[in-house]
Amino acid sequence: MSDETVNTRMNMIQAINSAMDVMMERDPDVIVMGEDVGFFGGVFRATAGLQKKYGKTRVFDTPITECGIIGVAVGMGAYGLRPVPEIQFADYIYPALDQLVSEAARLRYRSGGEFTAPLTVRSPFGGGIFGGQTHSQSPEGIFTHVSGVKTVIPSTPYDAKGLLIAAIEDNDPVIFFEPKRIYNGPFDGRYDKPARNWSAHPAGEVPEGYYRIPLGKANIVREGEALTVLCYGTMVHVVEATIEGLGIDAEIVDLRTLVPLDIETIEASVKKTGRCLIVHEATRTSGFGAELSALVQERCFYHLEAPIERVTGFDTPYPHSLEWAYFPGPVRITEALKKILKD
Numbered sequence: 143m144s145d146e147t148v149n150t151r152m153n154m155i156q157a158i159n160s161a162m163d164v165m166m167e168r169d170p171d172v173i174v175m176g177e178d179v180g181f182f183g184g185v186f187r188a189t190a191g192l193q194k195k196y197g198k199t200r201v202f203d204t205p206i207t208e209c210g211i212i213g214v215a216v217g218m219g220a221y222g223l224r225p226v227p228e229i230q231f232a233d234y235i236y237p238a239l240d241q242l243v244s245e246a247a248r249l250r251y252r253s254g255g256e257f258t259a260p261l262t263v264r265s266p267f268g269g270g271i272f273g274g275q276t277h278s279q280s281p282e283g284i285f286t287h288v289s290g291v292k293t294v295i296p297s298t299p300y301d302a303k304g305l306l307i308a309a310i311e312d313n314d315p316v317i318f319f320e321p322k323r324i325y326n327g328p329f330d331g332r333y334d335k336p337a338r339n340w341s342a343h344p345a346g347e348v349p350e351g352y353y354r355i356p357l358g359k360a361n362i363v364r365e366g367e368a369l370t371v372l373c374y375g376t377m378v379h380v381v382e383a384t385i386e387g388l389g390i391d392a393e394i395v396d397l398r399t400l401v402p403l404d405i406e407t408i409e410a411s412v413k414k415t416g417r418c419l420i421v422h423e424a425t426r427t428s429g430f431g432a433e434l435s436a437l438v439q440e441r442c443f444y445h446l447e448a449p450i451e452r453v454t455g456f457d458t459p460y461p462h463s464l465e466w467a468y469f470p471g472p473v474r475i476t477e478a479l480k481k482i483l484k485d
Contacts, residue, residue, distance in 0.1 A: 152348040155325045157299035158188050158264070161306035162226060164352050166196050172310060173218060174201045176211060176228030176264075185230055186266060186325055212238040212263065216245045219259040224310055232267035232319060233279045246315040247290030262309045262316045267295075268376055268423050269469055270323025274462035280424035280455065285317045286400050286433065292316045292357060293400040297324070297378040299348050301398060304355030312357065321375035358402035362411070366393035369417035369482055372408060372434055374398065377421045377470060384472040390479060392419075400430055408434070409441045416447040417482050421470055426454040451478045 152160065165172045174192055176184070180203040183190030193201035204211050208229055215225040229235045235242075246259040269278035285293045294309055294316055296302035302320065309316040327346070363378060368391040373381050378396045385392045393411050397403065412418045418438050420431040431452045438450055453470045461468055 148350045149347045150350050151346045152299045152303075153326045153346070154296070154299045154302045154320065155186055155188050157303040157348050158306055158320065159190060159192070160348065160350070161303040161310070162189065162192060163195070164303075165224075165226075165307055165310045166192065166200065168352065169224060169310075170200075171223045172200075173223050173225045174228070175204055175215065175225060177204055177206055177230050179203060179228050184228060186322065188264070188320075189228065208234055208236075208238040209241055212241040212246065212261075215261045215263075216241060216249065216259050219246070219261045219315075220249060220257045225261045226310060227261060227263055229263060229265040231273070231277050232265045232281055233276050235263075235265055235281065238263075239284075242285075242291065242315065242317075243288050247288050249290075250314065251290060258313045259315045260310075260313045262306070262312075262318055264306075264318045264320060266322035266325070267319040268321045268323055269460055269465055270321075270376060272462060272465055273460075275459040278460035278465070280319075280422070282317075282319055282400060283424055283428060283430045283433075286430055290314065292402065293319070294357060294398065295319045295321065295375045295400065296398065297321065297375050297396050299346060301355060301361070301396075303348055304353050305357065305398060307352065308354040308357050311354065316357075319375070323376045324379060355398070357399045358404055359398065360404035360407040361396045361398055362393065362407065363396045364392065364394040366391040367415060368392055369419060369479070370395060370408075370411040370415045371419045371421060372397060372431075372438075373421040374400070375423070377423060380471060381421055381475060384475045384479075387472065388476060388479065390483070392479070403437075405437060405441070408438065412438050412442040413445045416445055418442070418446070418450045419475075419478055419482055420450065420452045421454070421475060423455050423470060425457050426452065427457050429454050448482045448484075451482050453478045 179189040180193040218225040249259045374397040
């Protein structure tokens with residue numbers, strides 16, 4: 143799984159950059175493309191230095207046309223390349239939906255396995271930077287509904303690099319959403335300040351070379367007996383901070399990949415604890431938490447000691463001035479935890 147044991151401290155942006163660097167060095171078919179990813183290094187600098195190292199034919203800027211970016215990437219993948227297109231913000235991915243849903247996701251099926259679309263679409267998503275309604279959306283639920291597309295959301299630099307390498311090596315299209323609120327490190331649950339212990343945070347230790355984390359395997363961040371909390375991305379850190387503050391013996395399951403989903407780990411945890419809370423930043427209605435709730439109910443009904451609870455974003459556009467009211471935080475999570483444990 144790994145050919146390098148030397149570790150260095152990285153934030154998530156650096157880990158993502160390292161993953162692309164490692165894969166471009168190992169595989170000449172890996173191509174990085176997108177708006178401002180070349181000379182500028184990306185709006186969040188996730189591709190910084192790659193064009194200088196690998197040249198303009200392997201790391202190049204594209205026009206501002208998301209459907210064009212993904213359309214070209216699908217063609218590259220069918221030809222045998224492994225493109226890693228960046229959509230600058232997840233909010234901008236909607237013009238590319240037809241290419242992703244009708245072409246990339248269907249290519250293997252419609253060609254009887256003769257062609258594949260091994261592209262990894264990277265995109266920062268979620269709130270926490272006061273981006274307002276057009277720079278803060280969490281559209282992961284849309285892609286979990288599409289057969290043939292895998293959906294990945296890391297919560298730590300270590301996971302980000304290992305999962306991104308696995309995604310690039312995968313022969314199916316992967317949507318790789320990067321929680322931009324924690325690009326520069328997790329925070330302590332008070333939203334406005336980075337974690338005081340980030341410099342010593344174990345998640346900051348990332349191997350410099352190649353390693354991969356298999357898609358479809360959740361991570362138990364914290365073991366517990368009182369209840370299970372299912373979450374991913376930024377919410378892992380919010381949940382962890384909240385639970386530590388309350389002193390609750392909760393088990394935190396970081397899903398890491400929504401499709402494929404590690405339902406076995408989820409089922410085992412909920413059957414052990416008998417209670418389940420689901421936390422995500424996306425809107426509540428038809429959010430991925432609804433699917434998780436249904437799966438838990440179907441598989442763990444006779445083990446549940448309280449109704450399943452969800453803490454999510456609201457069914458509104460992402461507000462700018464009221465961002466922290468929208469953002470699922472300790473207050474709402476605490477209320478849900480007390481309700482579950484009371485029953």
